[in-house]
Amino acid sequence: MSSDTDATFYALIDYEDQYVQPLIISAVKSQLPSSSCKLITSLSDYPSAGGPLLQWRAYESLVFEFALEEPSCLVNSYIIRKALVRKHYLSTTVSNWITKHPDSVLKKHVKPSVDFELDYAEFLDDALVEAYELRESCARNESEYPKNRDWWILKPGMSDRGQGIRLFSLESELEAIFDEWEAEQPDSDDETARSDTGDAEDAERSGVITSQLRHFVAQPYIHPPLTFSEYGHRKFHIRTYVLAVGSLMVYVYKSMLALFSADPYVPPWNCNPEDLRAHLTNTCLQSTGDREGSVHSFWELPDYIPGQVSPTGQSDPIKWKDAVFAQICAITGEVFEAAARGMSIHFQTLPSAFEIFGLDFLVDAKGNAWLLEVNAFPDFRQTGDELKGLVQGLFEEVVDVAVAPFFGMGDEGKKAGSERMVRVLDIDLGRR
16 A cells, blocks of 8 residues: 555454455555555564554464564454353353442343353253252243243353354253263264364364363343344344454444344244254354345334334334444443453453454344344354445444554544444553
8 A cells, every 4th residue: 555664554454254354455445545554464574673563364363472562563353352252251241240230231131141061961960050040940941831931042152153052941951952962072082183173074063063062151032032024024133243442442333234034933932943943043054045135234124113102102103223222332331341340351451452343132022132142253254245335334434443543543533433333432441
């Protein structure tokens, strides 16, 4: 983009994703003066004399040591953020925060999860000793018809992209899930070693990688979800892109996605346990044919919830999308503050870092938004080609809000956000 002598900073952009890489480069070129940035392809191209540097790369490729030693180096990820992105840690983050702040918005918008550890299926009874809420729920369910039971959704704590999700209501059903997984594990240490080196064909079985089978989270199943006849009464979740900057400002990108399941929704007691196509809204798990028509812009969904009227009893129904977005903003700001203040060992912010997270929310039939999980380095490819402009807009906002101000360019007021990027948290954690 410019010569070495003209450049305000150097930019090493290597996201290792053919969908994302050109969008980031396009955003940098469109949002910054052409003479301000010199693109380099590796750190070997970085001059020995030094200078401000942007590393925007895949997490595994980031040279954090350089960023920690050089204050003028900006990186696109925090080093430690387990308090948010690991499901069992997130459960603890929320639980601890609500205990100290009983009026927190998280109490009304995050289902109380139960987390436990398990190495082998035969030790499930021991694992559930600590998870007494789950054990008691399963015991109560024994005397209930399936329709009247409390249903749970099981997630491996360190999985992503919807891998390993199962539904259950009885302890016997939970035992069957673990028996199934254990039967599919490698029979020898050699096979386990091959799995851990990343051979996807050997390592991934039933959507669960062996190294993930230790920490688990059980969340109360949210029923009924909001569905629309215009979209075939299919369940959906909202993918919200969130930008965290420094120590610490947090922004919600207003252009959100609605990701739909492959089949029309049916209650968990009416579905085949082996077929979760009506329940899984993560399009990464869908075949190419199922993925067609499964990703939409959130703001293009119907304006009204069927049959819902305003609190005053007037005939005009509530505009639920505005209400849900307001909930999402409040939840997002609170959960990041909970991680930053209450779990600071497991969420360590850096003044010279920013990161994009993907937060997933489910909306129930009453229009309440529930936080499901927080994802680091979200899979932008599931957005598809039709809505690629939404992702392009996100990266443009990131450049405006996080990159340009760091290198002393652009309008400092952009740190406050824009119509597309709404600031939901601004706290000073005292890290310089």
